[in-house]
Amino acid sequence: MSELSKLYEAILTGDSKAAVAITKEALAAGTDPLEIVNTQMVPAMDEAGRRFECEEYFVPELLLAARAMKGALELIRPLLAERGTEPAGRVVIGTVKGDLHDIGKNLVSSMLEGGGFEVIDLGADVAPERFVEAVRERNPDLVCLSALLTVTMPSMKTTIDALKDAGLRDRVRVLVGGAPVTEQWAREIGADGYGPNAAAAVPLARKLIMK
Amino acid sequence: MTSKERVLATLNHREPDRVPIDLGGTSVTGIHISCVAALRDYYGLEKRPVKLHEPYQMLGWVDEDLKQAMGIDVEGVFPYTTMFGFKNVNWKMWRTGWGQEILVPEDFRTITDENGDTLIFPEGDTTAPPSGKMPKGFYFFDTIIRQEPIDEDRLNPEDNLEEFTPVAEDYLEQLSQAAPAAAATGRAVIASFGGTAFGDIALVPAPFLKYPKGIRDITEWYISTSTRRDYIHKVFARQCEIALQNLEKIHRVVGDCVDVVFICGTDFGTQTSSFCSVATLRELYMPYYKQVNDWIHKHTNWKTFKHSCGAVEKFIDTFIESGFDILNPVQCSAAGMDAAHLKAKYGDRIVFWGGGVDTQKTLPFGTPEEVRAQVLERCEIFSANGGFVFNTVHNVQAGTPVENIVAMIEAVREFNGMKSRGTHV
Numbered sequence: 017m018s019e020l021s022k023l024y025e026a027i028l029t030g031d032s033k034a035a036v037a038i039t040k041e042a043l044a045a046g047t048d049p050l051e052i053v054n055t056q057m058v059p060a061m062d063e064a065g066r067r068f069e070c071e072e073y074f075v076p077e078l079l080l081a082a083r084a085m086k087g088a089l090e091l092i093r094p095l096l097a098e099r100g101t102e103p104a105g106r107v108v109i110g111t112v113k114g115d116l117h118d119i120g121k122n123l124v125s126s127m128l129e130g131g132g133f134e135v136i137d138l139g140a141d142v143a144p145e146r147f148v149e150a151v152r153e154r155n156p157d158l159v160c161l162s163a164l165l166t167v168t169m170p171s172m173k174t175t176i177d178a179l180k181d182a183g184l185r186d187r188v189r190v191l192v193g194g195a196p197v198t199e200q201w202a203r204e205i206g207a208d209g210y211g212p213n214a215a216a217a218v219p220l221a222r223k224l225i226m227k
Numbered sequence: 228m229t230s231k232e233r234v235l236a237t238l239n240h241r242e243p244d245r246v247p248i249d250l251g252g253t254s255v256t257g258i259h260i261s262c263v264a265a266l267r268d269y270y271g272l273e274k275r276p277v278k279l280h281e282p283y284q285m286l287g288w289v290d291e292d293l294k295q296a297m298g299i300d301v302e303g304v305f306p307y308t309t310m311f312g313f314k315n316v317n318w319k320m321w322r323t324g325w326g327q328e329i330l331v332p333e334d335f336r337t338i339t340d341e342n343g344d345t346l347i348f349p350e351g352d353t354t355a356p357p358s359g360k361m362p363k364g365f366y367f368f369d370t371i372i373r374q375e376p377i378d379e380d381r382l383n384p385e386d387n388l389e390e391f392t393p394v395a396e397d398y399l400e401q402l403s404q405a406a407p408a409a410a411a412t413g414r415a416v417i418a419s420f421g422g423t424a425f426g427d428i429a430l431v432p433a434p435f436l437k438y439p440k441g442i443r444d445i446t447e448w449y450i451s452t453s454t455r456r457d458y459i460h461k462v463f464a465r466q467c468e469i470a471l472q473n474l475e476k477i478h479r480v481v482g483d484c485v486d487v488v489f490i491c492g493t494d495f496g497t498q499t500s501s502f503c504s505v506a507t508l509r510e511l512y513m514p515y516y517k518q519v520n521d522w523i524h525k526h527t528n529w530k531t532f533k534h535s536c537g538a539v540e541k542f543i544d545t546f547i548e549s550g551f552d553i554l555n556p557v558q559c560s561a562a563g564m565d566a567a568h569l570k571a572k573y574g575d576r577i578v579f580w581g582g583g584v585d586t587q588k589t590l591p592f593g594t595p596e597e598v599r600a601q602v603l604e605r606c607e608i609f610s611a612n613g614g615f616v617f618n619t620v621h622n623v624q625a626g627t628p629v630e631n632i633v634a635m636i637e638a639v640r641e642f643n644g645m646k647s648r649g650t651h652v
Binding site: 068071074076079080083113114115116117119122141165166167168195196197210213 | 366500501
């Protein structure tokens with residue numbers, strides 16, 4: 017196993033220290049940062065997602081993999097930016113207004129980052145106008161909205177309506193998710209997609225971007 | 228049958244004269260304070276501000292008159308303090324963000340921050356950092372995470388045990404009055420003494436402590452269940468020792484006035500999956516559940532109540548093996564939680580306390596007719612041979628139309644073949 021290929025294993029097993037050390041070494045040896053992303057990070061997070069979907073992994077293991085991936089990505093991100101490497105897509109993500117829950121949103125955010133997307137995370141309890149502002153300024157391909165509480169689901173609709181009112185709705189695809197959210201609700205409020213869990217978000221995002 | 232007899236029959240898997248109802252007996256089977264006010268208006272009860280029973284989820288007290296109007300069969304006995312660490316005493320008026328005048332305890336102390344959000348303080352101490360936040364225009368508090376930087380070499384399980392202490396003498400005194408008073412209502416009594424929830428993620432950040440130490444961040448805690456399992460075992464083991472000593476003291480005071488004890492609200496299910504494997508449940512949690520349940524079953528007549536949201540079908544055998552008698556909230560909309568399947572597979576071995584109507588979709592957003600249809604269907608499925616206490620799937624949420632809550636109550640009555648009002652207890 018080459019030194020670099022150990023990164024895949026380090027991310028998958030959630031070994032942050034090893035993930036950072038291997039990435040540092042690889043970069044120092046002149047490895048192409050994009051190669052690190054494409055041959056190690058993306059497949060590792062895809063595999064973590066697969067294991068999560070078939071219940072070999074659970075929330076703690078997915079959080080650990082995400083943490084290890086982020087440690088490595090922090091070293092790589094500035095290098096990718098320097099050479100103007102285009103991400104797989106640009107995503108604005110946040111938990112909607114009134115809702116302070118962010119574990120699910122953070123997991124989706126990490127999975128997308130691990131999948132090669134540039135993620136602009138607006139945090140939790142995000143007002144519709146902040147989503148509008150972010151779409152206007154950052155020009156993302158996707159907007160991802162999260163809600164855990166039943167009472168904050170309507171904030172998803174308010175946010176989509178705000179994007180419409182600002183004339184920005186056609187510029188982005190909107191993905192929704194969170195415990196009380198369903199495919200039917202996504203359709204009712206005019207979203208483009210619904211992800212039942214963090215792992216499902218990445219293939220869905222890829223599919224929507226290709227359309 | 229009296230309410231108590233009805234509940235005890237169903238808890239012992241004998242079919243009672245009618246399906247018993249709980250609404251307001253615990254912090255997971257209650258009603259948002261705005262809905263309590265709407266129900267009081269609907270039933271034409273005395274106009275008065277509703278008391279806040281649980282400030283974190285903003286649950287309102289279901290008073291005697293409302294219990295009678297709805298035909299409630301369960302009476303609650305509540306913890307020493309609320310989620311924000313103060314006692315429910317010395318009431319004062321407070322105006323909510325949605326304009327409702329309510330009664331809150333004197334130590335319910337809040338400020339409004341620069342965003343218009345409401346911040347609340349642990350133990351009512353405004354010199355400590357706030358531990359809860361209610362976003363402007365919304366209906367619940369959520370915890371503000373206060374996590375000191377973690378130094379791996381200095382992590383000490385004692386830091387996660389600050390909240391687990393010998394039961395306070397004045398709580399024993401309070402229980403010595405509250406439990407007999409609850410029993411005297413003729414209803415079955417469910418008590419939430421506290422101290423037996425192992426790793427409940429709502430309690431881990433300790434919104435009731437002024438300066439929590441140890442592992443208090445939610446992500447860090449979940450990760451620790453995998454990477455620092457020895458640490459978590461040490462916390463649970465010591466917590467369990469303290470809990471058993473406390474239960475003994477409490478039992479001496481309340482005796483058979485209590486019928487059911489709310490043991491643990493740790494959620495193991497998500498909407499479509501779970502937070503851990505069955506193997507982890509068995510290795511990390513079951514030893515402590517078993518000690519608590521075994522002690523209770525050996526020394527008392529109490530039944531034990533386990534709350535876990537989400538898709539927990541695969542855990543039910545382990546819950547039963549751990550000694551739990553009752554499962555709540557029975558989230559039938561989660562993966563693998565089909566009502567008929569649950570009843571057929573587990574109905575003779577565990578009591579379903581909940582599952583009566585969905586609170587993510589049907590109750591808040593459906594029509595009264597949709598509510599009625601679901602309630603009738605669930606009562607039909609769950610009530611055969613006992614083993615069912617009607618309750619919504621978790622608390623009735625803010626914004627739920629009162630017509631739907633009433634349709635739910637009426638549907639239980641319809642199922643029970645009892646159209647006339649107010650003759651329950």
